[in-house]
Amino acid sequence: MTIIDRPTQTTTGRPGYELSPWERRFIGIHIFIAIVALAIGSLIGPLQALEYSNVDLYQYLEPVLKSYYQGLTLHGVLNALVWTTFFIVGFTTLTTIKGLRRPLSHPKVNVAGLVVMIVGLVMTAVPLLLDQATVLYTFYPPLKASWFFYVGLTLVVVGSWISGVGFYLTLAAWRRENRGVRSPFIALAGVINAAMWQIATLGVAVEMLTMLIPWSLGWIDATDPELARTYFWFTGHPLVYFWLLPAYISWYGMLPKQAGGKLFSDSLARLAFWMFLIVSVPVGFHHQFADPGVPQIWKWIHALLTYGVFLPSLLTAFTVIASLEYAARRRGGTGLIGWVRALPWNDPSVTAQLLAGILFMFGGVSGLTNASYNLNLVVHNTAWVPGHFHLTVATAVTLSFIGITYWMVPHLAGKRLWSPKMALAQAWTWFVGMVIFSNAMHMLGLLGAPRRTPLGEAPYVPEEWNGHLLRVSIGGTILLVSVILYLIVMWKTFRGPKVAAADVPEVPIAEALRSPQLTPVWLDRFKPWLIVAGLLVLLAYGPQLVDQIGNMNLNAPGVDFKIW
Amino acid sequence: MTTFEDEPEIDESSLNMGIDPWERNWIRFSVVLLVGFAALVTIAGFAGGFQLPGADSEVDPRTVATEGPWADPGVREITPGQFEAYVIAQAWSFNPREIVLPVGAEIDIYVTSVDVQHGFKVTDTNINMMVVPGQVSKLSFTFDEVGDFPYICHEYCGQGHAAMYGTVKVLSEVDYAAQASDTSTEPVEADQ
Numbered sequence: 001m002t003i004i005d006r007p008t009q010t011t012t013g014r015p016g017y018e019l020s021p022w023e024r025r026f027i028g029i030h031i032f033i034a035i036v037a038l039a040i041g042s043l044i045g046p047l048q049a050l051e052y053s054n055v056d057l058y059q060y061l062e063p064v065l066k067s068y069y070q071g072l073t074l075h076g077v078l079n080a081l082v083w084t085t086f087f088i089v090g091f092t093t094l095t096t097i098k099g100l101r102r103p104l105s106h107p108k109v110n111v112a113g114l115v116v117m118i119v120g121l122v123m124t125a126v127p128l129l130l131d132q133a134t135v136l137y138t139f140y141p142p143l144k145a146s147w148f149f150y151v152g153l154t155l156v157v158v159g160s161w162i163s164g165v166g167f168y169l170t171l172a173a174w175r176r177e178n179r180g181v182r183s184p185f186i187a188l189a190g191v192i193n194a195a196m197w198q199i200a201t202l203g204v205a206v207e208m209l210t211m212l213i214p215w216s217l218g219w220i221d222a223t224d225p226e227l228a229r230t231y232f233w234f235t236g237h238p239l240v241y242f243w244l245l246p247a248y249i250s251w252y253g254m255l256p257k258q259a260g261g262k263l264f265s266d267s268l269a270r271l272a273f274w275m276f277l278i279v280s281v282p283v284g285f286h287h288q289f290a291d292p293g294v295p296q297i298w299k300w301i302h303a304l305l306t307y308g309v310f311l312p313s314l315l316t317a318f319t320v321i322a323s324l325e326y327a328a329r330r331r332g333g334t335g336l337i338g339w340v341r342a343l344p345w346n347d348p349s350v351t352a353q354l355l356a357g358i359l360f361m362f363g364g365v366s367g368l369t370n371a372s373y374n375l376n377l378v379v380h381n382t383a384w385v386p387g388h389f390h391l392t393v394a395t396a397v398t399l400s401f402i403g404i405t406y407w408m409v410p411h412l413a414g415k416r417l418w419s420p421k422m423a424l425a426q427a428w429t430w431f432v433g434m435v436i437f438s439n440a441m442h443m444l445g446l447l448g449a450p451r452r453t454p455l456g457e458a459p460y461v462p463e464e465w466n467g468h469l470l471r472v473s474i475g476g477t478i479l480l481v482s483v484i485l486y487l488i489v490m491w492k493t494f495r496g497p498k499v500a501a502a503d504v505p506e507v508p509i510a511e512a513l514r515s516p517q518l519t520p521v522w523l524d525r526f527k528p529w530l531i532v533a534g535l536l537v538l539l540a541y542g543p544q545l546v547d548q549i550g551n552m553n554l555n556a557p558g559v560d561f562k563i564w
Numbered sequence: 565m566t567t568f569e570d571e572p573e574i575d576e577s578s579l580n581m582g583i584d585p586w587e588r589n590w591i592r593f594s595v596v597l598l599v600g601f602a603a604l605v606t607i608a609g610f611a612g613g614f615q616l617p618g619a620d621s622e623v624d625p626r627t628v629a630t631e632g633p634w635a636d637p638g639v640r641e642i643t644p645g646q647f648e649a650y651v652i653a654q655a656w657s658f659n660p661r662e663i664v665l666p667v668g669a670e671i672d673i674y675v676t677s678v679d680v681q682h683g684f685k686v687t688d689t690n691i692n693m694m695v696v697p698g699q700v701s702k703l704s705f706t707f708d709e710v711g712d713f714p715y716i717c718h719e720y721c722g723q724g725h726a727a728m729y730g731t732v733k734v735l736s737e738v739d740y741a742a743q744a745s746d747t748s749t750e751p752v753e754a755d756q
């Protein structure tokens with residue numbers, strides 16, 4: 001494929017707006033909390049992986065961790081909910097400010113968002129650590145956690161909504177100041193993600209407010225668990241796109257710059273984001289293929305729509321690879337595939353994101369299997385599923401975010417990245433560990449091993465699983481090394497000496513190959529896309545919600561003892 | 565702030581909103597691929613008599629264990645070769661713990677929970693369902709091979725979750741006949 005260097009927008013030199021010290025600290029607090037959550041959450045992962053081959057480290061952790069399940073709840077909540085949400089809100093604050101080259105228009109709104117998120121986090125953490133909320137990160141009723149847990153999680157979500165409003169107001173202010181100019185891609189994309197998140201989280205908000213919170217406070221006696229699942233997965237599927245889109249922002253809008261190139265197609269990048277806004281939500285029943293209480297026809301409709309949500313990811317694959325190829329050829333790369341070698345593999349931020357992208361392709365394939373109406377029953381709720389999402393959220397997303405922190409933390413702290421070599425080793429060990437771990441998990445799933453289960457103690461494990469269980473432990477141990485390397489690099493960077501401004505990494509913002517002004521206006525407008533998104537949600541969920549809420553039966557009280 | 569006045573003149577129409585011909589082909593290819601998948605899944609899902617659990621029936625989890633077939637969970641032969649099983653899931657066991665069938669048996673399996681959510685997956689079969697209080701999960705299967713097929717709880721249900729399982733025992737015609745005459749006088753396994 002040949003790429004012609006067409007004329008581009010004529011901006012040169014360092015971008016015009018430097019973050020103020022307050023902005024650096026404000027964004028930095030989000031990222032700091034995120035990394036602490038990842039540190040605790042992902043150190044528990046290897047405990048689970050080792051348990052699979054009967055290495056029980058929980059007995060030594062007894063005072064802190066009462067059970068595998070308490071650990072698993074912390075692992076899921078801290079990694080999948082806290083690390084991601086705090087990182088994303090912080091990162092979006094940065095892409096909004098740097099993309100628009102202006103400060104937040106209503107910084108108090110964003111501060112309020114962060115404060116509410118932190119209050120929520122503390123309220124969530126207390127019962128989790130006291131073993132009063134060992135209900136896993138899906139909190140399916142009628143497993144009953146302390147009401148603190150539900151209120152806390154709700155506040156984390158509400159806080160992220162408030163921050164989203166802050167981004168939206170800032171974009172609106174920029175638009176008033178820049179009539180007729182296309183919104184800069186990284187800023188627009190961040191706001192699209194925030195909007196998608198606000199629509200998506202309505203499901204879990206209703207679940208919390210109308211069912212779980214009143215029930216945990218004793219105001220109502222019982223729950224409707226199937227309706228709760230429908231509410232949860234209304235949010236649960238788009239949740240994965242909420243995680244993924246910031247990684248895409250980096251892959252589209254930043255990584256090409258780091259690799260020495262440009263964004264191949266500004267139009268297509270925007271189109272992909274708008275498509276995510278409209279198709280991320282109306283697909284949640286694909287998580288409920290094995291559920292009773294949801295008619296098959298609706299499962300099938302959501303299965304078809306799910307193929308729709310693959311389309312923007314396929315577009316992303318094309319545009320990102322084309323942007324990287326363009327960069328590599330500018331660096332002297334040649335050959336059909338050989339150009340890959342010309343990418344800056346010595347840059348840990350780039351390497352982490354490239355490796356994340358490679359594993360994401362495999363995650364996409366196993367995701368297609370999960371989403372298939374008929375194949376799902378082979379793998380539903382087996383170890384295949386964590387095998388799948390450790391390629392997606394735990395690698396495509398997490399390893400990309402880790403890669404982003406390799407320029408972002410030095411940028412915010414005014415430091416230099418400590419030991420890029422060690423950071424490179426971190427990225428590669430994550431990759432290798434995850435290949436082994438997730439391959440073994442997928443195999444176990446095909447053989448029928450259940451997820452959410454300490455397989456080391458399960459009585460039904462046949463001999464033929466043992467080899468795979470061992471490989472899970474080996475992969476998990478390599479991942480443990482990777483996590484430790486990451487924490488060392490972050491700690492040393494954070495504690496390192498201030499360096500001259502010229503030695504601090506810049507925020508990489510890729511220019512588009514062709515001027516964004518050529519992007520059609522309809523790819524810059526919220527209203528038409530929001531209307532389509534709303535309509536699709538109504539069509540895909542409306543009838544079932546009317547039916548399930550109309551027939552709501554609050555008849556499942558759960559048990560009257562502590563079940564974990 | 566950037567202005568766009570000094571931008572070189574570009575003929576917009578020649579650029580197709582900035583989409584490269586390769587990109588266009590890729591989009592076409594992606595759409596065809598996904599439509600193809602959707603069609604395949606639809607055919608495989610509906611033509612081959614394949615089923616997912618659906619909105620079967622609802623029960624009251626607080627009283628279900630005393631009602632109708634649920635008061636006496638277990639397997640029954642309805643017509644020769646045609647079986648049905650009612651299984652109650654509760655923390656942390658299935659009642660019954662064993663479903664014994666002759667090879668070739670066609671069975672409808674109904675499962676419900678009296679406490680929290682559970683899972684029900686029969687190893688090496690397509691029977692895989694969530695077990696949700698208030699709902700009845702139903703799937704059918706034909707067991708064509710002799711052997712043990714564990715059914716495992718695959719949804720977290722508390723402390724004893726990892727030990728929650730049962731077994732479908734598929735016996736040859738001869739063994740089945742022998743054990744049927746052995747146990748026909750024994751009482752059905754009691755609750756708990």
Ligand code: HEM
Binds near residue numbers: 075452483
């Ligand atoms: C650092 C290495 C990691 C290891 C060794 C690891 C290991 C595991 C294992 C073995 C399970 C399955 C437990 C079970 O089903 O019983 C699991 C579950 C899970 N992991 Fe990880 N993990 C790691 C990192 C991550 C990261 C970075 C994320 C997300 C950002 C993540 C998110 C999850 C989630 C959401 C679950 C499901 C929890 C549930 O079923 O409730 N993990 N992990």
Ligand SMILES: [Cu+2]
Binds near residue numbers: 287
């Ligand atoms: Cu999904």
Ligand SMILES: [Cu+2]
Binds near residue numbers: 682718721726728
């Ligand atoms: Cu269970």
